[in-house]
Structure formats: C-alpha cells, structure tokens
Amino acid sequence: MNKTFEKNADKVDKINKDFSDRFDGLHNTLWQILINDSIGGKVAAFTPIVGDGFYTVGVALANESGYIPTATIIKASHYTKAAADVAALNLAVFDLDEKAALEIVASSMFTGKAAANA
Numbered sequence: 113m114n115k116t117f118e119k120n121a122d123k124v125d126k127i128n129k130d131f132s133d134r135f136d137g138l139h140n141t142l143w144q145i146l147i148n149d150s151i152g153g154k155v156a157a158f159t160p161i162v163g164d165g166f167y168t169v170g171v172a173l174a175n176e177s178g179y180i181p182t183a184t185i186i187k188a189s190h191y192t193k194a195a196a197d198v199a200a201l202n203l204a205v206f207d208l209d210e211k212a213a214l215e216i217v218a219s220s221m222f223t224g225k226a227a228a229n230a
Contacts, residue, residue: 120146127204134197136185141169142205151180157216158202160186160194167194169201172220179220 124142131138144150155174160167167186170179188194202213 117147127201130204131197131201134187135169135201136187137183138169138201141171141182141184145171145205155216157206157208157213158198159213159217160191160198162191167191169198172217174216175219175223177220177223179217 124139124146127142128139145156151171151173154176157172157174159170159172159179161170161179161181167188169182169184169186171182172179186194186197188197199210199213202208202210206213208216
C-alpha cells in the first residue's frame with residue numbers, strides 16, 4: 113500500500129473519530145475528499161447548510177459558484193453551534209482558520225453572473 117494513501121486513510125479515521133459526536137456520515141465525505149480527491153486538489157472549505165430542521169455540510173470551492181452538497185449531518189440544534197463545529201472541521205481537514213474558510217465560502221457566493229454584474 114502506498115504511504116500517501118496510508119497517511120490519508122489514518123487522517124480520515126482520526127478526524128472521523130474525533131468528530132463523531134458532532135457529525136453523522138462524516139467518514140464518507142472525508143474519504144471522498146482526502147482519498148478519492150473528489151475536489152481535484154482545489155482549494156476548499158466546509159460550510160454549514162441549513163436544511164428543514166437540520167444542518168448538513170457543504171463543500172465550497174474557492175472562486176467557483178455554489179457548493180457541493182454532502183450527506184454529512186451536523187448534530188447541532190442551532191446554527192451558531194453548527195457553524196462552530198464546521199469551523200473546527202475546517203481546521204482539522206484543511207488547516208483553515210475561520211477567516212480563511214469564510215473567504216473561500218464568500219468567493220463561492222460572488223462568482224459568475226453575480227460577480228460580473230457587481
């Protein structure tokens with residue numbers, strides 16, 4: 113087995129274990145990003161997405177419009193807690209502080225047609 117795979121698989125397992133009390137379905141999302149490289153090495157940040165009575169994790173790509181939905185559920189009863197949990201996840205996975213993550217998320221909101229009209 114290759115060393116990069118082993119290192120990333122260990123990272124997936126550790127983060128999943130560390131955050132299992134705050135997220136459901138996180139392992140698959142981490143595996144897709146860190147092992148399968150589903151975001152193609154692009155700069156990304158997690159963002160909380162408001163559902164109908166629940167919160168999920170979205171993946172925002174820097175300077176690309178919108179976000180990628182995931183099946184990861186945030187175990188929080190209010191947005192402030194969901195945002196704090198996602199901020200901690202961004203630090204663990206992408207080594208992003210809150211400001212850097214917010215800049216990536218904001219860049220995904222102001223690209224394309226909306227940015228062209230600004």
